[in-house]
Amino acid sequence: MLPKSFKLKSKISINCNFVHSVECWSHEKLSITLVTCKFDVKQYTPELFATLGIYFPDQIKRSVYKRQAEFLAGRFAAKYALLNQGIQQENLPIIHIGLHRAPIWPKCIVGSITHNTSKVVCVLGDNIENKHIGIDIESILSNKTASDIAPQIHNDAELNIVLTQIFPTNIATTLIFSAKESLFKALYPTVKSYFGFECAKVYEIGDGYIRLKINHDFVKRYNLKEIYICYFKIQGEDITTLLYCAGA
Numbered sequence: 405m406l407p408k409s410f411k412l413k414s415k416i417s418i419n420c421n422f423v424h425s426v427e428c429w430s431h432e433k434l435s436i437t438l439v440t441c442k443f444d445v446k447q448y449t450p451e452l453f454a455t456l457g458i459y460f461p462d463q464i465k466r467s468v469y470k471r472q473a474e475f476l477a478g479r480f481a482a483k484y485a486l487l488n489q490g491i492q493q494e495n496l497p498i499i500h501i502g503l504h505r506a507p508i509w510p511k512c513i514v515g516s517i518t519h520n521t522s523k524v525v526c527v528l529g530d531n532i533e534n535k536h537i538g539i540d541i542e543s544i545l546s547n548k549t550a551s552d553i554a555p556q557i558h559n560d561a562e563l564n565i566v567l568t569q570i571f572p573t574n575i576a577t578t579l580i581f582s583a584k585e586s587l588f589k590a591l592y593p594t595v596k597s598y599f600g601f602e603c604a605k606v607y608e609i610g611d612g613y614i615r616l617k618i619n620h621d622f623v624k625r626y627n628l629k630e631i632y633i634c635y636f637k638i639q640g641e642d643i644t645t646l647l648y649c650a651g652a
Contacts, residue, residue, distance in 0.1 A: 435489070443473065459498045509528070516538045518541045542644075543642060584604055
């Protein structure tokens with residue numbers, strides 16, 4: 405998994421057709437846990453919430469099956485991430501839904517959940533060592549979609565920085581989109597407000613990481629750092645990005 409400082413801690417066997425391939429990763433030095441699993445929407449039934457021991461909120465019960473399946477897979481990954489952070493089974497909290505559908509974590513935890521059509525990832529850390537955590541997974545955009553949305557994602561200078569890694573343009577746009585999504589998820593609990601992708605610019609790219617530079621006025625308004633490192637991995641048709649940092 406990404407970055408190299410994360411090591412595979414365990415693989416979890418689940419007797420369930422809906423979720424499978426569950427893996428738990430831990431950071432070598434920081435108190436951060438990352439859980440990944442695959443899920444199959446076609447195998448979903450509402451009864452699986454009870455089977456897997458996941459709280460089924462009324463607002464999710466009213467949603468379509470696809471949304472229910474994605475929510476269940478995300479909270480399932482979060483459950484195992486909390487267990488691997490040292491919270492005992494009998495003390496596991498319900499992860500309620502906050503504003504803009506953001507998970508409400510226990511006060512001692514910072515975290516993030518992401519999914520695409522078949523994979524979910526949850527990353528958690530304690531809030532003593534870790535100030536911001538955000539994760540995002542995206543299926544690589546088609547050339548047309550990437551071209552259509554590019555003006556809302558990046559400017560030409562940002563794109564050119566990423567293209568130095570010899571990525572096709574659609575992959576570069578997907579990567580920038582995902583990195584800025586991870587940044588948004590990481591900073592939202594602090595700023596408690598929506599902010600656009602124009603607030604951050606690609607500053608540098610290297611082997612498995614992107615540096616994002618935050619707009620000066622935004623930094624000053626919310627007492628943030630100016631530069632954030634977002635790690636990434638491109639695997640098959642998916643791009644996963646992860647941002648975590650201590651301090652401000």
